[in-house]
Amino acid sequence: MNRQDRKTQFTKALIELRSLVLDGSFPSGARLPETSLADRLGLSRTPLRQAMDRLVDEGLLERIETGGCRVASFSMADIMDAIELRGVLEGTAARLAAERGAVPALAQRMTEVLDALDAVVSPELDFRAYVSLNEEFHSLLARLAGSSIVAREVERANRLPAASPTAFLQGQDTIPDFRDSLRRAQTQHRAIFEAILAREGARAEALAREHARLARTNLEYVMREKPSLAGKVPGLALVAD
């Protein structure tokens, strides 16, 4: 085993297995055989099982009564619920940040991120930059209230299947209608942060919830208009209904 790989076999297993699962590489309902999977990923069963435990926790895998795991399958309603939960938790982070006052250093960075987001959405859209800045916005929002427990749980909700703030950004650059949705999202970003600064907790919470709903709207749009794109959205391959 060379030096590079030894960084962490577990991390490697987690990342690669997650991406395999999200790609829909496994037949739905079938058990994931540990031995062959470990061979395929070039590591032993020990870190692989660790990664599987973690993915069970994330909800991507589910345990089989008689042992082992299978890929979980979701209904569209499950994904809607996951998005709803993300909205609820981000809303709580926003409310608490408003009530308690935002952590100054993070608030400072937030203004920079918002300015940068404005710049990348108009007049032309720099999609790659938007995705990265959007991620930072949501990460800052999670931590803005200064509570490590709140931050942890918000970030966990972001990892629920297909609930991530960036989940539906995949493929949006190919759909013109979605560019508007990014501008709308940025308007909401600003509104959320302004409410926080104004110490308007209830408003900040409601706005953050509504912001998550944008993902639901986009999901509905994709399923209705461009179901062929469903495969591009991480996690949507797991939707069996």
Place this chain on the structure above:
Amino acid sequence: MNRQDRKTQFTKALIELRSLVLDGSFPSGARLPETSLADRLGLSRTPLRQAMDRLVDEGLLERIETGGCRVASFSMADIMDAIELRGVLEGTAARLAAERGAVPALAQRMTEVLDALDAVVSPELDFRAYVSLNEEFHSLLARLAGSSIVAREVERANRLPAASPTAFLQGQDTIPDFRDSLRRAQTQHRAIFEAILAREGARAEALAREHARLARTNLEYVMREKPSLAGKVPGLALVAD
């Protein structure tokens, strides 16, 4: 290894280690040495490490940068936040149950549980029965909206350190003032469920949040009046601050 033990070494490791941690059996900040711990629990490092991973996830342990874990330590604020989050998630479960309509079978059981709770809080208090019924109330509430994802996340929030609905019931039977708090809690239980049946989502959510606040009130009371009881509340031993 005999037949009994083979049920699951992992489960055994998880339960025993969690209870050791909650008891405050480990010096705060010190690394938990895997080998000696495994010996102590009578199992090998493999299931022990699995259990440690899980407890990291629950927030009871935290990872050390250079490897291994230590017992996490919380501030009182962290525990308040954990309770707040439980309220938020139970509030969401209540709201969604109201908006979507409660699952009939669970709603039916809920009425039975509420009647039983009425019976155990007056005229005399059957404390043991109360704890068990209270647990069932919260379990039903989590599942009432009929969403497995919501149920999962609500139940997860209930496992946050010292956030469980039953955490502060320990020792309440020894404090007369707390008997009233149980009756108040039961009034809230009824109100939450009535709001759900009346499809009053916002009210159900607000009531469930407020219900969780009772735990905060009790926590504050304990810390102010009977700090000696702090050791009896699971998780409070980890509060360093």
Place this chain on the structure above:
DNA sequence: TTGACAAATCATGTATACAAAAATACTGTT
């Protein structure tokens, strides 16, 4: 041909072995 039972194979859960990295103890120097 279908179904049930038995044998064999396979997969999981657990224990253990091993190597690399941390932590600790030690030695020699100033």
Place this chain on the structure above:
DNA sequence: AACAGTATTTTTGTATACATGATTTGTCAA
């Protein structure tokens, strides 16, 4: 006596071995 550097001992992360229980395959009877 204090400190730097080194050797030693732990300890972790990973691989592998092993046994029990699950699953599949094969065989035979109806």
